[in-house]
Amino acid sequence: xxxxxxxxxxxxxxxxxxxxxxxxxxxxxxxxxxxxxxxxxxxxxxxxxxxxxxxxxxxxxxxxxxxxxxxxx
Amino acid sequence: xxxxxxxxxxxxxxxxxxxxxxxxxxxxxxxxxxxxxxxxxxxxxxxxxxxxxxxxxxxxxxxxxxxxxxxxx
DNA sequence: ACGACTATCTATAAACC
DNA sequence: TGGTTTATAGATAGTCG
Numbered sequence: 741x742x743x744x745x746x747x748x749x750x751x752x753x754x755x756x757x758x759x760x761x762x763x764x765x766x767x768x769x770x771x772x773x774x775x776x777x778x779x780x781x782x783x784x785x786x787x788x789x790x791x792x793x794x795x796x797x798x799x800x801x802x803x804x805x806x807x808x809x810x811x812x813x
Numbered sequence: 814x815x816x817x818x819x820x821x822x823x824x825x826x827x828x829x830x831x832x833x834x835x836x837x838x839x840x841x842x843x844x845x846x847x848x849x850x851x852x853x854x855x856x857x858x859x860x861x862x863x864x865x866x867x868x869x870x871x872x873x874x875x876x877x878x879x880x881x882x883x884x885x886x
Numbered sequence: 887a888c889g890a891c892t893a894t895c896t897a898t899a900a901a902c903c
Numbered sequence: 904t905g906g907t908t909t910a911t912a913g914a915t916a917g918t919c920g
Binding site: 746748749750751757758760761764765767768771772773774775777778779780781782783784785786787788789790 | 821846857858859
Binding site: 741746 | 913914916917918
């Protein structure tokens with residue numbers, strides 16, 4: 741899906757791994773949103789980068805962090 | 814992305830909405846897996862269909878349902 | 887390290903069975 | 904209603920500034 745074909749395995753080069761992460765994370769969240777809207781579904785998505793950064797998406801208020809244990813419902 | 818272009822809004826026809834849901838859900842989970850592997854990330858994905866069915870994916874054992882409240886960590 | 891660009895690959899809408 | 908095919912839209916790998 742791009743200039744060259746790639747194998748699905750951990751990208752060795754740290755820089756290109758980060759670049760790919762940023763691109764694909766954005767694409768994944770976009771598709772999650774589209775699924776929620778097109779199909780009237782509820783979608784929750786949580787992504788931690790290898791450096792520990794959190795990225796998340798939730799389609800509706802049906803998913804809420806509830807106080808006390810910090811979990812996602 | 815297909816024979817015709819589509820607008821991102823709730824699909825009116827119930828049958829084609831279900832068909833699209835099945836296709837896109839599969840695609841979304843595939844991409845979530847790829848992101849996890851390629852970029853060494855941890856990914857959690859929860860999808861409820863409009864009929865209330867649950868579909869989920871978690872890239873690592875870092876995400877676990879813990880007993881007691883049934884939440885996802 | 888970060889945006890654009892674009893050639894190319896992949897996902898998928900529609901058609902068909 | 905569920906699987907298969909195909910043409911095309913959309914995502915993105917590699918490149919350049």
